[in-house]
Amino acid sequence: MTAPTPTPTPPPPYGYVSPIPVRRAHLGDALASEWTKIRSVRSTVWTLGTMVLLMLAIGLGVAAIASGEGGNMGEESALPLGFFGMLPASICVITLGVLTISSEYGTGMIRTTLTACPSRARVLTAKAIVFFLLVFTVTLVVAFVVATAQVAMVEAAEPTGAEWARATVGAAGFLALLGLLSMAVGALVRHSAGAITVMIGVLLLPLVAGMFMFASALSGLREALFTYAVPSQMIALYSAEPPFSDSGPAGWEALFILMGITAVALGGAYALLNSRDV
């Protein structure tokens, strides 16, 4: 332990004390700071704007096609149609999530940020909260608008309350978590292009790889890749039963799996940010 060192105030002729009163900074200050950061760069507007447009255009387009072909949804409600907008939206969210932290490394801003707030945990927590709430709120509103339109346009079974919840809160939570995972990867990789590439790979590679696994010896692996790939998880989120095989996640389970992965990645980011030189 460090010995208690007396801290004498400098003698009067010298020693300048900031006239701005000092108190312990806390998470609230960091949150205000991160909110200013995220709203004052154009990449936020661009990525979220693109995401909203994609979700609306694809969601309404798919609904229009489905209603044109007549009510062939069978027992299902129209809500799972929301999936088609989620996949492209996830790419926007990934980009924004990565940029939230990696742009600080790219510009050198991270050094300024960490001198202002030396607690790495506080900076990362504030970023995570601000980012999550922003993306969650925006996607929740858009998902609700799209879901309402789809239910109105397409002749299908009336969705239950649980289905509504998964298609709105669930979908928004899934995208926001995916963005949070991207942010964690951005903090680990510290390089925008690298982190975005990693995340696009995570998003698409399992499906692409599974597609080419023709050997029967690999069928188990292929099955797993198809079941647990991120797009499959998105489909699973909309259905109460496992959509592809007898086992596998369904409904909220898909969200919980992503939650676990994100928690692990964020934990890694916390640990590394604390020990690493900036």
Next chain:
Amino acid sequence: MIELDGLTKRYGTKTAVDHLSFRVRPGMITGFLGPNGAGKSTTMRMMLDLDNPTSGTVRIDGRHYRELDEPLKYIGALLDAKAMHGGRSAYNNLLCLAQSNRIPRQRVDEVLDLVGLTAVARKKSKGFSLGMGQRLGIASALLGDPEILMFDEPVNGLDPEGIHWIRNLMKSLAAEGRTIFVSSHLMSEMALTADHLIVIGQGKLLADTSMADFIQQNSRSFVRLRSPQQERLRDVLHGAGFVVVEAGNGTLEVDGATTERLGELAAEHQLTLHELSAQRASLEEAFMQMTAGAVEYHAHGTDVHGGGPAAPSGPVWGADSGWGPRAGSTTEGV
């Protein structure tokens, strides 16, 4: 007050900072001097808790950086001019920093005004010139109106007016009782601004002295004489027991004499003088001598003093480009 105690940083086998211990005192400008690659920036990053020291400690007013409640109110730092997000306006770059330390919004306007960036406050900092970027960095350092200010090579890239401005700014900040710690690789710049001097080379402390003492100890003072009757003048000086060095262009240099004494001597012998002046060898030269052994990257095949016999061969101050092959030198291993 900043105290460094045995601060060490190793990258693998390379020691960037080697057991540095010194204090930066309030109320004055402390210059932090060293050749490129001497470890200045690494030291400053460790002082701000950006890099973790391999061993040793840094204390700011007796506390570790991470223990400061709202660090910007104790210490402001300009590390490099571009440590801002270019897509954000100058105002917003400062605002997010201010918010993280609960500094009132109006202070952002104040510091922007202080550094003369009010007119471009809403412009993206990406489009700023190096000088404007430097000013924005200084604004961020001043944001919390802190007791301690650290500037890493603040005059880099500034035009003469900007250099003049920053010198005066540092002096007025020190006069208010603040602790100013400024790094540079230019001795001449430090001679104009710093009160105290800390010199490092290859991560080791080479000098920790007041500027006045450094000048006293390291600059040779001599008197320069020029006369149309040079031969006679030299004989007279010899006769009076002075050591005379011929410096070319018809000038003579005399060590350990005053202009008064030499002027009187010339008058006694009715000699015409065209010049009689007290001179000091440049501090830059003294500094080069001090760090000659510690310059990390040498430029080869170049001579410091333009052929002077006493010049140590090799090291050129400030030239850190020992890479490319040059005329008259074999390529060194990189």
